[in-house]
Amino acid sequence: MSDTKQHFDVVIAGGGLSGVLSAISLAPLTKQDGSKLSIAIVENNALHDDVSLTFDSRVLALSHGSVSYLQSLGVWQELGQNAAPINQIHISDRGKYGKARINADSHQVSALGYVVEMSLLGKALLYCAAQFVNITWFCPDTITSVNWQVSHVDMLLASEQAISAQLLLACDGAQSKCRQYANIASSTKAYEQSALIVNVTMAKPHHHVAYERFTETGPIAMLPLTDGSQNSHKCSVVWTVRPEQAQTLMSLSAAEFSHALTNAFGRWLGTVDKVGQRVVYPLHLVRAKEQVFHRMVLVGNASHTIHPIAGQGFNLGLRDVAALSHMIANQLADANDIGGFSNLAAYAEQRARDHQSVIDLTDSLVTLFSNELPPLVAGRNVGLKVLNYFTPLKNTFVNKTMGY
């Protein structure tokens, strides 16, 4: 073991989306003496040039608030071309004639939200992080033990280096080790549903319409993706089914799967021409019992892993990061200890309502979909409910609290 212990203001466990996002949110902040916060990221997996190896193929639907925040950090500028705006949400029921449409124009916004591939967002975040000299990477490395002290946190790494911090951010995912070190229990609720995720090329261009299609087996979301052209045919499909149905769909050949998907989704975009790699994720809600501990905050999936049905998990985590860095900026301005517990507790308190409302929304959607074919009127309500979380007009409460 090295004799010298490196001290940082903030140590971030995990260099995934929420970890890197936290780092670049905090890196520009200035301390009373004029210097920047010193930040370390400890990431288990070696970073690859090909970031698709680091981040998986899932897509994220970003709300307006999220996009504004990413803009303020300069991340959006790196991503812009690769994010597909949603100009319209189209809701339909298989076996029924009716449909509902929600337009960006009628809500006086340029887009209802944006769809971006996780790997591309990851790449943009890493690019931005690389611009900061005050972010140090320990990678590949892992925190193997955490020793909480009154005035700081001591950590040992797998590389046998010793580091310490005023504040530890646990961004180490749904199975967070840091959460376990602090003996914070988590509750898991299995929805007995799986999400089958696959990128497809459709016969017709999507024209930036997102489709939500209710079928007997569960809802299918067809989200527009960019392919670099004006008339992209590329979409990301999130097909929510019972676990055994997911297995059946996985066992089909590409041609059989295309046929099954065309059949279930309908011909709004013609036939499914090309199918990418199919991945299945079991859906569950994991929720930590506490959001904060002495000199530690759980961030992102370590705090809450949410069913992607309303596409709100990442947006919620991003609002957490924004609130946290806002709180830390205030502490720095007042020359306070950034790891002071009463402020961390106040942060947790401040975020509790947002967490609960997103989890309630998610639960109500899941319950609705796990029953029989919902009538279109339910579909429309669902669409509006989801929209509530996307548009800046309706989401004034969050906008106010977040300052955007």
Next chain:
Amino acid sequence: MTQNVNHEEIAKFEKVASQWWELDGEFKPLHQINPLRRQFIIQHVETLFEKNILDVGCGGGILAESLAQLGATVTGIDMGEEPLNVAKLHALESGIKVDYQKITAEEMAQLHANQFDVVTCMEMLEHVPNPQSIVQACSKLVKPGGFVFFSTLNKTIKSYLLAILAAEKILKLVPDGTHDHQQFIRPSQLIGWAEHYNLKCIDAAGIHYNPITENHKLIDSLDVNYILCCQKV
């Protein structure tokens, strides 16, 4: 020495002890207001990490365990055998360490004067024959400069209507006979006792709980359920 214990009160809690950690059971209101109580404590104490805390009248350990969860060294005392067993069992399950003991506050004060950074005494004073003696014991137990938190029910018509008529008789949220309005304590009276025993009251808040909407928050009004923060001079 006669113990400051109301055996009928103890018997009431023995009977329902198994329900203590049922989030939707008889103690649901307690589970819902616990984060508020803890938040109020944190506001004053700053961090709970490595603080030596005594919870007087800990019952099944809802507050005690939630304080230990944040890194405090917690001792919980109560005179109810069953609630203490439930508390111990739950601590085993959750892996959170709390030292539970069956002992009165007065006896504890004889043995461990000036030893605790924080003493909490929540929803307990209204269940003992001589609450003033508990206040004295709490003062003796806490270190000079340390904090004592009391929460109880105010003796107002509103508290009768809400805590007894609504909660026990009509909505049946808590078992009938949980509270006796005669035992409720006005804030002025409690603050008077505290100051008599060198505890300066530095903050007070009301705990609002709407049993129908289950909305709960800290408020300024001390009309019904209230919590005091005192510091030992």
